[in-house]
Each structure stands twice: as C-alpha cells, then as structure tokens.
Amino acid sequence: MGSRDDDRFRVKSGAPKGDSGAGNGQRAQRFVSQVLKQVSKSGAKASGLGGARPASTFGRGRVAAGRAGQTLAVTARRVVIKSRYVMLKKAGANSVSTHLRYIERDGVTREGEKGQAYGPETDVADLKAFEERGKGDRHQFRFIVSVEDAGELEDLRGYTREFMQRMATDLETRLEWVAVDHWDTDNPHTHIVLRGRAGEGRGKGHDLVIAPDYMAHGMRMRASELATEWLGPCTELEIRQRLLREVEQERLTSLDKALLRQAAVDIVDLTQQPNDRQRQTLLRARLQRLEGMELAGRIDANHWRLSPNMEQTLTTMGEHGDILRMMHKALKGQQRELVLETELVAPVIGRIAAKGLADELHDRGYLVVDGIDGRAHYVRLPVGADLTALPVGGIVEMKPTGGARAVDRNIAGVVCEGLYRSADHFAQLRKEGTPDPQTAVDAHVRRLEALRRSGAVERMADGVWRIPPDFLSRTQAHDAQRAAGGTIELRSHLSIEQQVRAQGATWLDHQMVGDAKELSSQGFGAQARDALQDRIGFLVEQGLAERRGPRVVLARNLLSILRDRELAEAGKVIQHQTGLIHRPLRDGERANGVYRRSVQLASGRFAMLDDGMGFSLVPWRSVVEQRLGQQVSAIVLGSSVTWGVGRQHGL
Numbered sequence: 001m002g003s004r005d006d007d008r009f010r011v012k013s014g015a016p017k018g019d020s021g022a023g024n025g026q027r028a029q030r031f032v033s034q035v036l037k038q039v040s041k042s043g044a045k046a047s048g049l050g051g052a053r054p055a056s057t058f059g060r061g062r063v064a065a066g067r068a069g070q071t072l073a074v075t076a077r078r079v080v081i082k083s084r085y086v087m088l089k090k091a092g093a094n095s096v097s098t099h100l101r102y103i104e105r106d107g108v109t110r111e112g113e114k115g116q117a118y119g120p121e122t123d124v125a126d127l128k129a130f131e132e133r134g135k136g137d138r139h140q141f142r143f144i145v146s147v148e149d150a151g152e153l154e155d156l157r158g159y160t161r162e163f164m165q166r167m168a169t170d171l172e173t174r175l176e177w178v179a180v181d182h183w184d185t186d187n188p189h190t191h192i193v194l195r196g197r198a199g200e201g202r203g204k205g206h207d208l209v210i211a212p213d214y215m216a217h218g219m220r221m222r223a224s225e226l227a228t229e230w231l232g233p234c235t236e237l238e239i240r241q242r243l244l245r246e247v248e249q250e251r252l253t254s255l256d257k258a259l260l261r262q263a264a265v266d267i268v269d270l271t272q273q274p275n276d277r278q279r280q281t282l283l284r285a286r287l288q289r290l291e292g293m294e295l296a297g298r299i300d301a302n303h304w305r306l307s308p309n310m311e312q313t314l315t316t317m318g319e320h321g322d323i324l325r326m327m328h329k330a331l332k333g334q335q336r337e338l339v340l341e342t343e344l345v346a347p348v349i350g351r352i353a354a355k356g357l358a359d360e361l362h363d364r365g366y367l368v369v370d371g372i373d374g375r376a377h378y379v380r381l382p383v384g385a386d387l388t389a390l391p392v393g394g395i396v397e398m399k400p401t402g403g404a405r406a407v408d409r410n411i412a413g414v415v416c417e418g419l420y421r422s423a424d425h426f427a428q429l430r431k432e433g434t435p436d437p438q439t440a441v442d443a444h445v446r447r448l449e450a451l452r453r454s455g456a457v458e459r460m461a462d463g464v465w466r467i468p469p470d471f472l473s474r475t476q477a478h479d480a481q482r483a484a485g486g487t488i489e490l491r492s493h494l495s496i497e498q499q500v501r502a503q504g505a506t507w508l509d510h511q512m513v514g515d516a517k518e519l520s521s522q523g524f525g526a527q528a529r530d531a532l533q534d535r536i537g538f539l540v541e542q543g544l545a546e547r548r549g550p551r552v553v554l555a556r557n558l559l560s561i562l563r564d565r566e567l568a569e570a571g572k573v574i575q576h577q578t579g580l581i582h583r584p585l586r587d588g589e590r591a592n593g594v595y596r597r598s599v600q601l602a603s604g605r606f607a608m609l610d611d612g613m614g615f616s617l618v619p620w621r622s623v624v625e626q627r628l629g630q631q632v633s634a635i636v637l638g639s640s641v642t643w644g645v646g647r648q649h650g651l
Contacts (some may be wrong), residue, residue, distance in 0.1 A: 061214030064170035068221035075233035078148040079223040103191040108182040139196035146189035174199030251318025255286040330354030336376040344400035344486040374520030393495035401480040422463040496531040504566035504602030505559040563603040581614035591616040
C-alpha cells in the first residue's frame with residue numbers, strides 16, 4: 001500500500017467492550033443464534049421438539065414457549081387464554097382507568113357483589129396506585145384466563161398467583177400485575193392486567209417484550225399444566241362425556257375444529273384414523289348433526305363435504321345462543337319477543353334490563369333494553385360508551401347513525417365558492433336576529449375543527465375553511481366511524497316507578513308533552529302506559545294538571561315549571577353546603593365560572609359553575625367533563641346549551 005492509502009486511515013470509535021452490559025448480552029444472543037443455525041444445517045432439531053413450530057425471533061419466553069406442554073397428555077385440563085397488547089398512547093388517556101373500572105364492576109363475584117382486584121401479595125390491590133406507576137409505560141398486556149373446570153378450583157386466586165409466578169420464571173423477570181375473578185358467567189374466569197415493564201431480573205426497567213409464541217402457545221400450556229396439577233387429569237369417562245355433549249351443540253366445538261384440521265379442500269376423509277374407532281364414531285355423529293344444520297353434506301359413507309362458512313356460522317350461533325340465554329335471565333321470566341340488534345335501523349327506547357361487556361377484552365359494552373315496543377332488544381354500545389353511566393332500570397334511547405347534523409347543514413348553506421367564512425356566517429346570523437350570533441358561529445367553528453382533524457375539510461386561514469362538494473356525505477361517514485353501533489342517550493336515570501312522584505321534569509312528562517312515542521299495549525310499553533296514568537294523578541295533586549272527563553289538561557309550560565322547581569330545591573341544598581349564592585339562569589343568559597361538579601336530577605344532569613360568589617346550574621354535556629376544575633362559559637337557548645372555555649373561546 002502507498003502513502004496515500006496510509007493517509008486515508010481513520011480511527012473509528014465504537015461501543016465499549018466489557019464483560020457485562022447490554023452489548024455483551026446482545027453478543028451472547030448472536031452467538032446462540034449462530035449455534036442454533038449450525039445445528040439446524042446439520043439436520044437436527046434445534047429446539048429438541050419434533051415437528052415444533054418455528055421459534056420466535058424476539059421477546060422473552062422464546063425457550064419456554066418451545067418447552068411448554070411437552071409433558072401434557074390428552075387428559076390435560078383445557079384452558080382458554082385471550083390476550084390483548086395495548087399501546088397506551090394510542091388507546092387514550094382513560095384506557096387503563098376505564099378497563100380497571102370495568103373488570104372491578106358490580107355483580108361479578110359469587111355473591112353478585114362488586115369485584116375486588118388483587119395482586120401477587122395482596123387481596124386488596126390499590127388500582128389507582130397501579131395505574132399511577134404505569135403512566136410512563138409504553139404498553140400493557142391484558143389477559144382473560146378461563147380454566148374449563150374453574151368452578152372446581154377451591155382457590156382461584158391461588159391458581160392465578162401460581163400461574164403468574166410460572167410466567168415470571170419463563171420470562172426471567174418479576175411481573176407487576178393485578179387481577180379480578182369473575183363468577184358472573186357459566187364458567188368462572190380471571191381478568192389479568194400486566195404492566196409492560198420488566199421488574200427485578202434481566203432487563204430491569206426496560207420494556208417487557210413477550211415472544212409471540214409464548215403469547216399464543218406457551219401461556220396456555222403453562223396454565224393447562226397447572227390446572228392439571230391442581231385438579232388432576234381428566235378421566236376417560238369425563239373426556240367421552242364432554243365430547244358426547246359436543247355432538248349436539250349449536251356452536252363451534254373441539255370436534256368441529258378436528259374436522260376442519262382433517263379436511264382437504266373442504267372434504268373430510270373418515271378413513272384416515274381407522275384404529276381410533278371411538279373418535280371416528282363421534283366425528284361421524286357430529287357430521288350427521290352438521291348435515292341437519294345444512295353445514296355438511298354426505299358424499300359417501302366415509303367422505304363428507306364441509307360448508308365453506310361452517311366455522312363462522314357455528315361461532316355466530318354460539319354467540320347468539322349465549323346472548324339469548326342471558327336475555328331470558330335478565331327479563332326474569334317476563335315474556336318478550338327477543339331481538340338481537342346487530343345493526344340499528346330504527347331507534348330503540350326502553351328500560352335497561354341488564355348491561356355488561358360484549359367484548360370483555362376490548363371493553364365494549366352491551367345493553368338489554370326492555371323496549372316500549374313490547375320487545376326486548378340486545379344492543380351493543382358504541383365504542384367508548386361509559387357503561388357505568390347507564391343504570392339498570394333507567395330509560396335509554398339508542399339511535400342509528402345516519403343523516404346530516406343540523407350544524408353541518410348550516411355550514412353547507414352558507415358556503416360560497418367552496419369556502420366557509422365565519423365572518424360571513426356571523427353577518428348572516430346577525431341580520432336574521434339570532435341571539436348571541438358569535439356563540440352560534442363558535443359552535444360551527446368547533447365542528448369544523450373536529451372535521452379538519454379527520455380530513456373531511458381543510459382550513460385555509462383563520463376563519464376560512466375549504467368545504468368539499470361531498471361535504472355532507474363526509475360528515476356522515478365521520479360520525480358513523482366515531483359512533484359505531486349508533487348513538488346513545490340516557491333519557492332518565494330513574495325507573496318509571498321512581499318517576500311517578502318525582503319533582504322534576506321526567507321522561508314520563510316528556511311523553512305527555514310534545515315528545516310522545518308510541519307505547520305498545522304489551523310488555524314494558526304497557527307498564528309505561530300505567531305509569532303515565534299514575535304520573536297524571538300526581539300532577540293533578542300538584543295543581544299542574546286537570547281532568548276534564550276523559551281529557552287531561554296540562555299546565556302551560558309544564559316541563560319548565562317542573563325543571564325550575566327542582567333546580568330551585570337543588571340550588572338551596574348546594575347553597576347550604578357551599579355558602580355560595582344560587583343564581584338561576586334565564587333563557588339566553590350567559591353563565592361563567594369554574595366547572596366544579598355535575599348534579600344528577602330527575603330533570604337531567606346539570607353542571608355546577610362557580611364564579612366565586614355564586615353558582616349556576618347548567619344542562620350538562622359530555623364535552624364539558626374534560627374541563628372539570630377549569631373556567632368555562634355557557635349560554636342556554638331553549639333546550640340547547642353552548643359551552644365554551646373561559647368567557648370567549650370555544651371548546
């Protein structure tokens with residue numbers, strides 16, 4: 001080499017080399033990978049398991065995933081584990097607290113009481129502290145562990161603790177978790193929330209990354225091993241009885257899964273396992289049952305054709321069967337036509353007969369609504385709906401998504417040359433004599449900002465937005481995506497029995513004054529009719545109604561009178577508690593103050609605004625809840641209310 005080559009030589013710095021640390025661990029891992037690669041080239045099985053699935057290439061538990069279940073026999077206890085990996089930033093600020101509140105909800109214990117979270121060393125876990133410690137975590141794991149014979153376990157908490165300890169051993173770190181046992185279903189199960197942060201041991205303080213194979217296979221095998229140790233292996237009689245029950249079931253069974261695995265291009269050949277006569281008999285019996293359900297067809301004595309949609313159909317049938325049994329239980333023997341609302345096409349109004357989680361892993365709730373149409377409806381709630389805010393016995397109304405909002409039609413009506421200008425809108429409203437036109441414009445601006453974030457409109461400058469020709473269809477698509485499953489409104493937190501003698505403006509009163517919905521002569525509709533007559537009797541006692549033969553004459557502005565009376569009484573109570581002066585809010589008047597809390601009354605939910613000297617009660621809207629403890633303003637116009645931050649700016 002010449003001098004020029006020598007001149008090109010440069011010293012490049014690199015990571016320090018030592019006997020310990022992350023770099024050493026990485027080198028060791030690379031060395032292990034190289035050894036396994038060479039072993040594989042030689043023709044041997046690197047994992048030592050014949051026919052084992054390819055090992056995961058990252059995450060903790062790779063080795064344990066390969067070893068788990070080696071000793072399991074066909075007599076092992078079955079365990080189902082549902083897993084969810086949650087990225088906390090994407091899930092939202094309230095995701096953790098909402099999930100913890102759901103799993104610790106009322107009615108999940110053996111006695112039908114509120115659930116109690118526990119941890120590795122405590123029977124009373126502090127969920128707020130657990131949530132606080134996990135605020136800096138990148139992710140979180142959520143599991144549902146369901147042992148087939150969990151009802152036979154004397155100590156489900158002890159089982160869960162031992163299972164999580166074995167997981168900790170497999171993952172080579174201490175695990176921080178909380179769990180709640182649920183006994184409100186046919187088979188008891190446990191909800192486990194695991195922090196995505198490694199504890200004591202290798203990689204302390206780093207993100208906890210679990211190998212996919214361990215999540216999909218290893219956990220279930222460990223849980224099955226432990227259940228078998230605790231309960232003993234299943235006897236041949238138990239296995240046969242279980243399989244015999246599966247023959248007639250209208251759901252996806254283990255026999256169906258065996259048929260699907262055995263099928264080649266939807267054709268099942270029953271001669272593949274001639275020595276296992278018992279199994280062949282069960283599979284043949286199941287195929288005959290599937291034939292009766294039009295999900296399988298006989299080709300000859302040993303060959304059957306499976307329906308391409310067999311798996312999905314059986315899964316759906318199983319889910320529907322579970323729902324129908326739950327609805328019968330919720331109605332407590334009352335006869336109703338049962339309706340499963342897979343997609344709302346018309347409003348559903350009625351009494352909440354039961355509630356729960358349709359998807360416990362993703363916290364999506366459901367309601368059983370005893371409708372005013374005389375039927376009972378199973379309705380899945382929109383994503384993000386707060387199940388705790390919907391009391392059993394209350395009156396609820398669910399509406400399908402669809403149709404343009406009034407605010408969107410207003411925006412489309414003032415568009416000029418494809419642009420919406422807030423100044424032009426303000427001038428138009430002022431010319432029309434609209435009270436407080438600036439507040440109305442602010443409401444439209446907030447709507448446009450929400451649509452801009454979803455890409456439906458484009459902001460060109462302050463007060464100017466570009467509105468596309470298909471604006472209304474875009475807004476409807478935006479609303480449908482945000483409110484999948486429809487929109488929900490709690491019409492009254494009181495039962496109809498409680499509404500009869502309530503002081504405020506109740507749902508029953510709205511039925512009598514301009515908001516009447518057709519009530520069936522059967523079911524809850526008939527009960528609502530009777531409650532209406534009792535309510536009229538109460539109003540007559542109060543001097544707010546008069547019977548004139550078959551006719552009933554209601555007082556003018558009945559709803560306003562009832563609402564104002566109730567607000568005045570509530571104001572006196574709060575005034576006595578706080579020492580602040582109650583300032584009743586007149587129509588068109590603006591209220592300013594710090595949002596302190598909400599007050600649930602028969603007339604609805606109201607927000608308390610504290611201006612330092614006095615307070616006002618303003619109809620509550622969900623948009624204001626995120627401003628708790630902050631300065632807000634509100635103006636009431638008829639039955640609507642517009643909220644703003646501070647005194648001028650919109651939410």
